[in-house]
Amino acid sequence: MTVRDDNGISDELTEKIFAFVDREAGRDAPLSPEDEAMVEELLETDPAAKALADEFREVEAGLESLFQAGDDVPVSDDLIALIQAHGSGQKEDERATDNVVPLRRGTAGSSRQFTPLAAAASLAFLIAGGAFLYSFQARQVLERTVAELEQDRVVLQDQNETLQATNADLDGQLATAVDTMRDTETALAAARSNIARLETELSTTVAARNETEADLASATERLAALQETRAELEQRVAALETESDQAASAADAQRTELQGQLAELRTELEVARETERSAQTRLAEATGRIDDLESEGAALERKVAALESETESLSSDVVAREQQFEETETMLARVERRAAELAVEKAFLDSAVDSRNKEIEANRQALAGLEQQADELAAERQALAADVAQGREALTTAEAELTSVRQQSEAFQTGLELLRQQTGWLAQVAGYHIGYAGKPREVEVSAKEQADSQALTKWLSNELGRPITIPRNLPMKGGLTFVGGRVLPTLDGISVGQIAYHDNQDRLTAFCLKRNPTGQVQEPQRRQFFGRLQMIHWQDEDFQYVVVGFADFARLEPVATWLKDNYWQES
Amino acid sequence: MTGTNSIEDRPPSPADQLQALLPKLKRQAFGLTGSLHLAEDLVQDTCVRVLARLDQWKGVGRFDGWVATIMERIWSNRRRQQRQRQEQELPDPDLVPTPGFEAQADARLTLDDMRRAAGVSDEDFFLVTRIHAYDYTYRDLAEIFGVPHGTMLSKVSRAKAVLRKVVRGEALKADVPKDDDHGGAG
Numbered sequence: 115m116t117v118r119d120d121n122g123i124s125d126e127l128t129e130k131i132f133a134f135v136d137r138e139a140g141r142d143a144p145l146s147p148e149d150e151a152m153v154e155e156l157l158e159t160d161p162a163a164k165a166l167a168d169e170f171r172e173v174e175a176g177l178e179s180l181f182q183a184g185d186d187v188p189v190s191d192d193l194i195a196l197i198q199a200h201g202s203g204q205k206e207d208e209r210a211t212d213n214v215v216p217l218r219r220g221t222a223g224s225s226r227q228f229t230p231l232a233a234a235a236s237l238a239f240l241i242a243g244g245a246f247l248y249s250f251q252a253r254q255v256l257e258r259t260v261a262e263l264e265q266d267r268v269v270l271q272d273q274n275e276t277l278q279a280t281n282a283d284l285d286g287q288l289a290t291a292v293d294t295m296r297d298t299e300t301a302l303a304a305a306r307s308n309i310a311r312l313e314t315e316l317s318t319t320v321a322a323r324n325e326t327e328a329d330l331a332s333a334t335e336r337l338a339a340l341q342e343t344r345a346e347l348e349q350r351v352a353a354l355e356t357e358s359d360q361a362a363s364a365a366d367a368q369r370t371e372l373q374g375q376l377a378e379l380r381t382e383l384e385v386a387r388e389t390e391r392s393a394q395t396r397l398a399e400a401t402g403r404i405d406d407l408e409s410e411g412a413a414l415e416r417k418v419a420a421l422e423s424e425t426e427s428l429s430s431d432v433v434a435r436e437q438q439f440e441e442t443e444t445m446l447a448r449v450e451r452r453a454a455e456l457a458v459e460k461a462f463l464d465s466a467v468d469s470r471n472k473e474i475e476a477n478r479q480a481l482a483g484l485e486q487q488a489d490e491l492a493a494e495r496q497a498l499a500a501d502v503a504q505g506r507e508a509l510t511t512a513e514a515e516l517t518s519v520r521q522q523s524e525a526f527q528t529g530l531e532l533l534r535q536q537t538g539w540l541a542q543v544a545g546y547h548i549g550y551a552g553k554p555r556e557v558e559v560s561a562k563e564q565a566d567s568q569a570l571t572k573w574l575s576n577e578l579g580r581p582i583t584i585p586r587n588l589p590m591k592g593g594l595t596f597v598g599g600r601v602l603p604t605l606d607g608i609s610v611g612q613i614a615y616h617d618n619q620d621r622l623t624a625f626c627l628k629r630n631p632t633g634q635v636q637e638p639q640r641r642q643f644f645g646r647l648q649m650i651h652w653q654d655e656d657f658q659y660v661v662v663g664f665a666d667f668a669r670l671e672p673v674a675t676w677l678k679d680n681y682w683q684e685s
Numbered sequence: 686m687t688g689t690n691s692i693e694d695r696p697p698s699p700a701d702q703l704q705a706l707l708p709k710l711k712r713q714a715f716g717l718t719g720s721l722h723l724a725e726d727l728v729q730d731t732c733v734r735v736l737a738r739l740d741q742w743k744g745v746g747r748f749d750g751w752v753a754t755i756m757e758r759i760w761s762n763r764r765r766q767q768r769q770r771q772e773q774e775l776p777d778p779d780l781v782p783t784p785g786f787e788a789q790a791d792a793r794l795t796l797d798d799m800r801r802a803a804g805v806s807d808e809d810f811f812l813v814t815r816i817h818a819y820d821y822t823y824r825d826l827a828e829i830f831g832v833p834h835g836t837m838l839s840k841v842s843r844a845k846a847v848l849r850k851v852v853r854g855e856a857l858k859a860d861v862p863k864d865d866d867h868g869g870a871g
Contacts, residue, residue, distance in 0.1 A: 132842040142822045144834045173849045180796060181817040184715030187724040189707055193732055200736050201700025259737050 123166060131156075131163060135170040139178075526645075539604050540651055540660055543626050544644040546602050546612070547662050550622060570599045574611045577601045578629065580656070584613055585625065585681060589672045590665070592618035606631065623663030623670070625677060630658045639674055641667065650674035699739050702748050703732060712818035713753060717760045719795025727763075731756040749819055750829060757811050764797075799851045800844070809844040816841065 123131070134153040136143035145153075156163045574582040588594045594615040602610040610628040617623050633655050642649040648667050651660035652674075659681075661674040697705070710731060714724035735752055742751060800810050815821040827837040 128846060129839055129842045132845060133838055136838075136842075141816070142824055143838050144823065169849045170845065173845055177796075177813070177817050177845075177848075181712045181716050181814075184712035184724060184818065185708065187711035187715050187721050187728060189711065189725070189728060193729055194704065194707075196736065197700050197704045197732060199700075200739065201698045201704060259733075 122162060127156075127163070128166065131167050132170055135167055135174060138171075139174050539606070539608075539610060539628060539658065540642060540649055541644070542604050543602065543610060543612070543624075543660055543662055544642075544647055544649060547622060547624060547647060548644075550614075574599055574601065574613075577609045578611050578627070582611060582627075585677060588615070588625075589676050590617060590623070591669050594623060594673070602626070604628070617663065617665055617669075621664045623661075623665060623673075625659070625661050625673075627657045627659045630654070630656055639678060652678055699742050699748060700736065703735055703752065706749055706752055707732075709749065709819050710752065710756065713756055713814055714760075716796060716814045716818055717756070719797060727756060727760060730759055734759065746829075747825075750815075753815060753819060757814075761807065800848065803847040803851045805844045805847050809840055812837075812841055813844055813848075 130145060130149050130153050133143035133145040134150060134157075137145060137150070153163075157167055158164075571582050571584060584596060584599070586596065594617055597614050597616050599611065599613045602612055604610055608629050608631060610626050612624050612626045615623045615625075630653050634653070635655055636653045639650050639652045642651065646664055647662065648665065648670050649660050649662045650667075650670060651658065653659065659677065661670060661677060663670055707728070710728050711724065714727040714731070715721065718724045718727055731752065734755055738755075742748070797810070812826060815826065823837045823841070824834055827834045830837065832840075
């Protein structure tokens with residue numbers, strides 16, 4: 115998408131000019147009033163903008179005429195009939211007979227005038243065969259559609275009939291309902307007249323009731339008067355009854371007095387009879403007393419006999435008690451004999467106790483001897499324990515030493531393994547370094563033979579594929595003396611250039627470099643040990659470097675740093 | 686128009702609407718095919734398919750939009766089949782585009798050919814067709830395609846700016862895109 119049009123008009127402005135032209139054509143292209151005014155002014159002043167607008171107008175006119183040419187596209191009457199068959203309810207009945215698939219009007223029949231643009235239609239001849247195929251397929255589709263529509267029509271007719279039957283049924287129900295309503299209204303009117311009549315009757319009945327109540331009141335008054343009369347009569351009757359009662363009670367008193375006299379006479383007779391009866395009773399009592407005294411004498415005689423037999427049994431008991439006393443005395447004598455035997459036994463036991471005490475004393479003395487022996491043994495054991503502790507301490511010290519030796523050995527092996535794994539070439543350099551260390555003057559190209567070092571640098575440069583220089587004046591305390599250089603072969607086949615120096619103690623110190631096969635950069639310098647051998651190495655994209663020597667790390671480190679920062683700058 | 690609205694106060698049936706749409710369908714078909722006969726075919730096929738699918742019309746949205754979409758799909762499918770046939774045969778020498786509307790008519794170059802040569806996508810071509818054949822407004826189109834009013838103007842303006850260059854006889858693409866269903870000038 116270009117920012118500027120070929121007219122020098124931006125896309126944004128082009129769009130606004132297009133919108134302006136489009137609004138001229140009566141469309142709703144969005145354009146603010148300010149933009150519209152701006153474009154209008156621009157079209158008057160800027161020829162390029164006006165030319166662009168004219169071109170858009172031309173496109174509009176061209177497109178309009180092109181699409182207008184579509185008005186000449188023929189449409190067959192059959193197609194219109196088909197559409198109408200779908201659209202109008204009136205046509206439904208005809209659809210079954212009107213089942214004609216519209217075929218396109220013959221192309222020869224088209225008598226319309228073609229616009230020049232429409233002349234493009236001649237291209238269509240090229241694929242007229244294809245068009246026929248389409249119309250044939252369309253006919254098949256239509257035939258299926260019409261058949262489906264016919265089915266739909268039958269179903270709809272059925273539904274229509276059902277609905278009409280339902281409608282008639284509902285009409286009948288409605289008429290019945292209207293009749294019922296009329297009957298109900300008549301009944302309602304009759305009920306209303308009944309209510310009026312009943313109300314009249316009710317008022318009449320109420321008047322009659324009032325009259326009856328008045329009659330009832332007068333009857334009640336008369337009843338009260340009659341009741342008073344009856345009360346007076348009852349009082350008179352009561353007075354008469356009282357008089358008759360008094361007469362009766364006087365007669366009763368006379369009779370009672372006579373009856374009392376009769377009763378006294380009867381009582382005297384009764385007393386006489388009672389006296390006779392008590393005399394007879396006392397006679398019977400005296401007779402019973404005589405009988406009692408006789409039976410008492412018999413009982414006393416029996417008691418005397420019982421006491422005599424009791425006395426006999428007591429005397430036999432005394433005999434038995436005397437026998438018991440004799441047995442007890444015999445037993446006492448036996449007990450005394452037994453006591454004498456026991457005294458003898460006790461004397462024997464006392465002597466046995468004495469001899470046992472003597473034995474105990476002897477045992478105590480023996481025990482004291484044994485305790486003395488135990489003390490001696492304990493002292494001996496303490497001495498032995500001290501010896502054992504000393505031995506253990508020695509053993510621990512020996513084990514600790516062994517462990518530290520093992521750890522050193524493991525650390526050394528680990529370091530060696532690390533060296534081999536991570537920096538295989540460093541291990542080889544270290545190997546060479548140790549190998550050459552004892553022969554300080556044997557180098558491939560001696561510095562003395564090639565005083566200007568030209569031959570050496572040329573040789574190293576060829577081997578390493580980059581101009582190599584000999585760094586001089588390296589910053590080691592005590593100074594480094596350049597002694598020569600060599601190329602070391604390595605296992606991965608990449609040559610290592612070694613530039614050799616001696617420090618002030620004639621110890622071999624070297625700067626080695628080789629092509630970096632992986633291109634991995636190792637910016638910070640790393641330190642490796644190989645026994646006393648110190649190695650400081652790093653790598654950039656092109657080379658791997660190492661400074662190696664037997665000097666202290668502190669002396670070696672400035673050399674490595676200086677080389678890392680300055681080696682290639684110097685060359 | 687005959688036989689429309691036989692029952693009073695009832696909205697026109699879809700088929701009646703379809704009949705009323707015929708002039709617009711003709712313009713759309715001619716705009717797409719550039720040929721009276723191919724356009725006649727396309728109108729016929731579109732009407733048959735619309736009538737067969739009237740039960741699918743739910744009355745939601747614009748009926749003319751639904752019909753226009755059906756015609757666009759038929760045309761797209763047909764042109765794809767045509768292109769597949771052409772690819773199996775020799776390339777058509779007539780497809781070499783020539784600038785200008787008159788020249789287009791003489792050389793039987795259709796609007797479709799021109800816009801394909803200029804790299805206007807099917808989608809943008811359909812937008813232009815709907816504007817000119819159906820009198821769609823930008824606001825209608827923006828609502829249908831769910832984009833802002835101004836964005837729709839930009840799409841149409843870019844398509845027409847490309848057509849403008851074709852009219853001027855410049856900026857034709859070197860080769861006609863093989864399949865521009867998803868391509869475009871944007």
